[in-house]
Amino acid sequence: EAQVTQNPRYLITVTGKKLTVTCSQNMNHEYMSWYRQDPGLGLRQIYYSMNVEVTDKGDVPEGYKVSRKEKRNFPLILESPSPNQTSLYFCASTGGELYNEQFFGPGTRLTVL
Amino acid sequence: AQKVTQAQTEISVVEKEDVTLDCVYETRDTTYYLFWYKQPPSGELVFLIRRNSFDEQNEISGRYSWNFQKSTSSFNFTITASQVVDSAVYFCARRGNMLTFGGGTRLMVKP
Numbered sequence: 360e361a362q363v364t365q366n367p368r369y370l371i372t373v374t375g376k377k378l379t380v381t382c383s384q385n386m387n388h389e390y391m392s393w394y395r396q397d398p399g400l401g402l403r404q405i406y407y408s409m410n411v412e413v414t415d416k417g418d419v420p421e422g423y424k425v426s427r428k429e430k431r432n433f434p435l436i437l438e439s440p441s442p443n444q445t446s447l448y449f450c451a452s453t454g455g456e457l458y459n460e461q462f463f464g465p466g467t468r469l470t471v472l
Numbered sequence: 473a474q475k476v477t478q479a480q481t482e483i484s485v486v487e488k489e490d491v492t493l494d495c496v497y498e499t500r501d502t503t504y505y506l507f508w509y510k511q512p513p514s515g516e517l518v519f520l521i522r523r524n525s526f527d528e529q530n531e532i533s534g535r536y537s538w539n540f541q542k543s544t545s546s547f548n549f550t551i552t553a554s555q556v557v558d559s560a561v562y563f564c565a566r567r568g569n570m571l572t573f574g575g576g577t578r579l580m581v582k583p
Binding site: 417453 | 574
């Protein structure tokens with residue numbers, strides 16, 4: 360079954376404590392991305408990766424890092440989280456002949472106190 | 473940035489009413505894809521439909537229908553005979569080089 364998994368699903372943390380949200384896909388897709396969802400703003404892209412070792416900034420990259428050491432995994436790293444990073448985060452994997460198949464993970468709800 | 477606009481932030485209807493969710497997009501791409509997603513209260517994103525820019529034929533799937541008008545850059549979504557289970561946030565999105573989402577429309581269907 361085609362799947363994108365994210366962990367953890369829920370996380371409450373404190374300002375400045377480094378955290379990583381993992382994302383994994385089983386479809387051998389080259390393109391993966393991270394979004395954050397905030398009320399009234401829809402989903403905004405944080406970072407994306409076209410392939411292994413190829414990453415680039417999306418619309419709202421400040422305060423985030425990513426890595427793509429292997430095709431299936433695309434972790435999102437918050438080196439020093441701040442309260443304005445409290446949000447709902449989605450990982451997505453994109454494939455298909457014309458990159459028109461989008462698969463989203465179940466979401467990670469992050470609260471930074 | 474090429475925006476996707478969902479002007480209706482919140483819509484409230486009574487069950488069995490028809491409701492249309494508007495979506496207007498900007499694009500400089502000649503080839504692009506349009507999507508609608510549903511986000512129920514549980515939070516996951518549920519894929520509803522994908523259309524490519526070359527196919528302006530309207531589509532119907534059960535109670536759902538989509539009206540793609542390239543001339544007005546709109547991709548509206550109609551739910552016929554709405555049900556309480558249709559209550560959710562609905563997102564329109566456009567994909568050229570990147571997937572860009574609208575701000576979402578919260579639909580509340582009351583019994």
